[in-house]
Amino acid sequence: xxxxxxxxxxxxxELPVMLVAEVQDSLLVVVHDLxxxxxxxTHAMENLMQRFTSASADLADPSLQAVKExxxxxxxxxxxxxxxxxxxxxxxxxxxxxxxxxxxxxxxASEAMGYEDGEAVPFVEDVPDRPNPVTQDExxxxxxxxx
Amino acid sequence: xxxxxxxxxxxxxxxxxxxxxxxxGYQVVEAVDGVDAFEKAMTQSFxxxxxxxxxxxxxxxxxxxxxxxxxxxxxxxxxxxxxxSSDLMKQAGRAAGATGWLVKPFxxxxxxxxxxxxxx
Numbered sequence: 001x002x003x004x005x006x007x008x009x010x011x012x013x014e015l016p017v018m019l020v021a022e023v024q025d026s027l028l029v030v031v032h033d034l035x036x037x038x039x040x041x042t043h044a045m046e047n048l049m050q051r052f053t054s055a056s057a058d059l060a061d062p063s064l065q066a067v068k069e070x071x072x073x074x075x076x077x078x079x080x081x082x083x084x085x086x087x088x089x090x091x092x093x094x095x096x097x098x099x100x101x102x103x104x105x106x107x108x109a110s111e112a113m114g115y116e117d118g119e120a121v122p123f124v125e126d127v128p129d130r131p132n133p134v135t136q137d138e139x140x141x142x143x144x145x146x147x
Numbered sequence: 148x149x150x151x152x153x154x155x156x157x158x159x160x161x162x163x164x165x166x167x168x169x170x171x172g173y174q175v176v177e178a179v180d181g182v183d184a185f186e187k188a189m190t191q192s193f194x195x196x197x198x199x200x201x202x203x204x205x206x207x208x209x210x211x212x213x214x215x216x217x218x219x220x221x222x223x224x225x226x227x228x229x230x231x232s233s234d235l236m237k238q239a240g241r242a243a244g245a246t247g248w249l250v251k252p253f254x255x256x257x258x259x260x261x262x263x264x265x266x267x
Contacts, residue, residue: 045159056166078170078255081163085252088157089230092201133201134230142232142250144261147241 020112027105031098038094045087052077052084083139096132149266150174150191154184154198154210155228160251164197164228167255173262181205185213193223194266200229200236208243215244224265228253 058064059074136142151173153164165175176193178184180202188196196214200207207227214220224246229236232250240248246265249258 049159049162053162053166078167081167081255082252084163085160088155088160089251091157092230131233135232136230136250136252139252141252141254141257142230144247144249144257145237146247146261146265147245 015112017113020108024105024109027101027108031102031105034094034098034101038091038098041087041090041094045084048084052080082141086139089134089136089139093132093134096128096134099128148172148174149194150176151262152176152178152184152188152193152196152198154178154181154196154202154207156180156199156202160199164253164258167253167258168197168262170255171259171262181207181210181213184210188214188217188220192219195262196220196223196225197228197262198225200227200231200240208239208245211240211243211245226261226265228258 056077059070059077064070151168153161153168153175154177155161155164156179161177161179165177168175176187176191178187181198182204184196184198185205196210198207198210205213207229211225211227214223214225225244226247226249227240227245228249228251230251237248247261249261
């Protein structure tokens with residue numbers, strides 16, 4: 001795998017086809033697993049939201065409004081709204097990362113092996129050319145700016 | 148009771164926003180993306196639009212520009228609620244005609260505070 005600078009001005013690296021194929025397979029497996037993870041998060045969130053909505057509705061019952069002991073429970077539920085936004089952010093992170101990995105996998109294969117005449121070229125979504133839209137590292141409330 | 152149009156492609160986010168706003172006495176209409184929001188905005192009047200940025204079909208900036216072109220929404224507050232936090236995006240929001248920029252995740256009390264401030 002010596003760098004070859006004789007063929008053209010752009011340095012190139014020769015890789016065994018099998019290695020490229022294995023790397024592509026591994027990248028696609030990761031993309032598939034990320035999609036599964038996204039599905040699990042979505043499913044968990046749907047159930048969580050159902051329970052959250054049901055608990056909130058129960059607490060809104062007029063007959064319970066006077067029960068002082070439940071004030072803390074109501075406050076805890078309201079406070080959980082910030083953390084319950086995790087699925088939206090996680091999905092965006094996963095989606096962005098998946099597109100990049102998938103783009104890398106197909107680009108690696110097409111650059112290294114190309115496509116034979118008549119072979120169907122797989123449809124690949126555009127690889128995002130900008131940073132991940134989710135920059136937060138923690139589930140703390142974000143900034144507010146009025147123009 | 149002020150009417151708010153809440154736009155987000157994420158069902159869980161729409162639910163969180165609706166839960167927060169209806170608990171504070173606002174009426175909420177939900178839209179799943181910019182196109183859906185624009186269609187709803189053309190059929191009724193809203194006191195405020197709260198929109199996500201990254202959505203299929205029409206994003207938050209595109210929606211804001213389209214709404215601002217319409218006389219009915221010239222002065223309606225439009226708040227962006229998004230994970231995007233770069234200065235470049237905020238500048239684009241301002242140029243599109245947004246009233247403010249809130250970065251997700253939102254704090255319910257702070258969101259209500261901001262909405263009270265911008266709804267005249």
